[in-house]
Amino acid sequence: MLQLTELCARYPELDLNFTLSAKAGEITALIGPSGAGKSTLLAMIGGFAPIDSGDLLFNEQSLNALSPAERPITTLFQDHNLFWHLCVYQNIAIGLSPSLKLNAVQKQQIQEVASQVGIADLLQRMPATLSGGQQQRVGLARCLARRRPILLLDEPFSALDPALRYELLALLRSQADQLQLTVLLVTHHPEEAARIADQLVYIHQGRILEQGNGELLLAPRTSELAAYLGQGGNER
């Protein structure tokens, strides 16, 4: 279980304060307007942005003092996931060993993960020769190969067309189930995320305003979420 308790960061323009928990095997979709603090929240969990106060626990162990590499976490971003001078195999391998020297078990792991995400026949290709969807599969494969129990995704599929985006979300769903990953996904496509997520979390101005399952989108309780969803106009 990943548990955030009053996890705070203060910036000149925004105070962030999050209390949230997510279980193994669960996908949590983080939605909210631009500038709400979604990416900063992922960065705080991943160790890339400072935590001013509060607790970040995974299976009851504090992660606050750990460096990004020491945390049981791997992150997939929208861009900059791939090294263009390395082939697909090496792009996955670098997640396991920065020197690209792999033992037999690690080599096997790469084959396995490549099959799981449907890129087993692309391992010798260069990233520039792949479609956007294939490239994001490679990025996802690298994250999965690292076998960290927490997977953070910051809008990784948003540049893809809707059908491909959904295909990758469905892949994420199956991997979360199989590997019992705790997944936090930042997305600007709430309806799509609702099809695969266990919980939706609406973030507004550095705070969680609403949280729940897909029903949230059908019946927002706050005027902020209604406005974000384009259902504004009704005073609530």
Ligand SMILES: Nc1ncnc2c1ncn2[C@@H]1O[C@H](COP(=O)(O)OP(=O)(O)OP(=O)(O)O)[C@@H](O)[C@H]1O
């Ligand atoms: N390093 C920083 N220095 C100053 N302010 C920061 C910093 N990091 C985050 N912030 C503040 O937090 C706000 C939230 O930014 P963040 O990128 O997390 O929003 P977001 O919800 O992910 O937006 P988007 O959907 O556009 O990616 C920023 O607008 C800024 O006010």
